[in-house]
Amino acid sequence: MRQRWKCWGCAAVLVVLRLFMTEPPRLTSWGERPTLLKKNLCYYAFRSSSTSVAGAGKASSGGSRGSSRGLTMEMSSSMARSNGNGSTRKYGHACLIAQSLDVLGDRWTLLVLRDLMTGLRRYTDILQNCPGLSPNVLADRLKMLDREGLVHRHYERGLPPRVEYTLTEKGWAVRPILLSLVEWGMIYANRFTRQSVGDTVPTDFAVRMVPTFAFQPESAAGVNVSLMLEIDDCEGCSAWTFQIDDGRLIPQRGGAPADLRFRTDTTGFFRFFRGADPNECGELQGPVKLAKKFQRCFQLAPPVPLGV
Numbered sequence: 279m280r281q282r283w284k285c286w287g288c289a290a291v292l293v294v295l296r297l298f299m300t301e302p303p304r305l306t307s308w309g310e311r312p313t314l315l316k317k318n319l320c321y322y323a324f325r326s327s328s329t330s331v332a333g334a335g336k337a338s339s340g341g342s343r344g345s346s347r348g349l350t351m352e353m354s355s356s357m358a359r360s361n362g363n364g365s366t367r368k369y370g371h372a373c374l375i376a377q378s379l380d381v382l383g384d385r386w387t388l389l390v391l392r393d394l395m396t397g398l399r400r401y402t403d404i405l406q407n408c409p410g411l412s413p414n415v416l417a418d419r420l421k422m423l424d425r426e427g428l429v430h431r432h433y434e435r436g437l438p439p440r441v442e443y444t445l446t447e448k449g450w451a452v453r454p455i456l457l458s459l460v461e462w463g464m465i466y467a468n469r470f471t472r473q474s475v476g477d478t479v480p481t482d483f484a485v486r487m488v489p490t491f492a493f494q495p496e497s498a499a500g501v502n503v504s505l506m507l508e509i510d511d512c513e514g515c516s517a518w519t520f521q522i523d524d525g526r527l528i529p530q531r532g533g534a535p536a537d538l539r540f541r542t543d544t545t546g547f548f549r550f551f552r553g554a555d556p557n558e559c560g561e562l563q564g565p566v567k568l569a570k571k572f573q574r575c576f577q578l579a580p581p582v583p584l585g586v
Contacts, residue, residue, distance in 0.1 A: 381426050382452065386411050388459075390419050391445070391452050394429065396486035397518065397529030399442040407483070423449070450526075460491055464579075482515045485547070486529060489520050489576065492551055493527040498575040500524060504536040505572055511543045522575055538564035538572065551578045 369376035382388060386408065393404045405416050420443060423429040428449035434440040485507065504521040517533040542550060542560025550559040553576075556569040 381422075381428075382455070384419065384422075386415060387419050387423070388452070388456065390416070390423065391428070391449060392456055394443060394445050394449065395453060395456070395529075396490045397531055398486075399444060401441065401443070403531075404443075428452070457491060482512060484544075485509060485512070485515060485518055488548070488551055488578065490527060490529060492576045492578040494575055494577050495525045495527075497577075498522050498525045498527070501571065501575055503538070503568055503572050504534075505538040505540055505569070506533055506536040507547070508533075508539075508541045509544060509547055510541065522572065527575075538562065538569055540569070548578070551576050 368380050371377070382391075389408055389411075390404060393407055398404050398407060401416065401420070405411060405413060408416070420429060420431075424431050424443075426448075427446060429443050430446050432442045432444065434442060501522050502524060504519060506517055506519045508517045509515050516531050519530045519532065519534040519536050521528045521530065521536070540550065540556065540560055540562050546559035550556060550573065553573050556562045556566055556573070562569055
């Protein structure tokens with residue numbers, strides 16, 4: 279009995295040594311270089327499959343070499359459509375909707391773009407703003423968006439060095455899609471109830487979201503003005519600077535130099551972006567005429583009744 283176990287053990291050792299000593303074909307479709315053991319295991323699985331196929335049709339013109347190549351190509355195609363856990367990542371359809379969803383359809387992708395549009399630039403800020411988003415998934419989404427040309431990664435010198443993310447023109451072009459989702463949600467989603475979101479929306483979130491998605495690019499063509507906003511009754515809120523640059527709104531966290539400085543509370547904030555007189559909404563430093571020019575670049579819907 280012991281000799282039999284020794285024989286089995288020797289056989290297992292020989293198999294493992296053969297796995298490491300045999301050079302498998304290169305599988306470049308994996309995205310990241312797999313370990314040598316995984317490559318060999320995959321190679322032997324292919325070889326056994328191709329051998330059986332070739333044995334069944336050895337007289338065919340392709341032979342075993344063509345069968346093995348076909349299996350490898352099929353495996354590469356299927357892995358390109360999978361994220362590794364069995365769920366589909368690529369649709370592979372000749373349809374512009376499907377091809378767009380190949381880039382934008384993964385979970386959290388649109389929310390990451392939303393946060394970049396509203397002025398968040400750092401990895402930790404985005405992660406903090408998206409409860410339930412894991413660090414690994416966020417890193418994966420940012421890499422994908424960078425690879426697809428929607429996001430640009432900036433390396434800032436310093437101790438420690440800092441990485442910031444900003445949207446490219448291709449990334450900003452997703453804004454109408456998010457606006458359409460906002461409009462659809464206001465009509466059909468009906469999830470903004472006290473039971474689902476609590477009694478209040480976090481003010482810092484509203485400070486970023488409201489100006490970004492109430493902004494009207496066509497009304498801001500040729501307009502160049504900046505406003506620094508401070509909200510007194512928002513505990514933990516940062517000052518935000520909103521710069522309008524010829525049809526583009528650029529939010530930035532912090533008190534950057536601006537043409538206008540506006541200090542208000544939560545109620546005054548919403549009134550200001552609905553077009554009320556700036557001096558009646560808070561403390562304005564700067565020309566009122568310039569502030570009204572800033573206001574005309576925004577269109578904010580009336581407040582939703584509390585009972586909705």
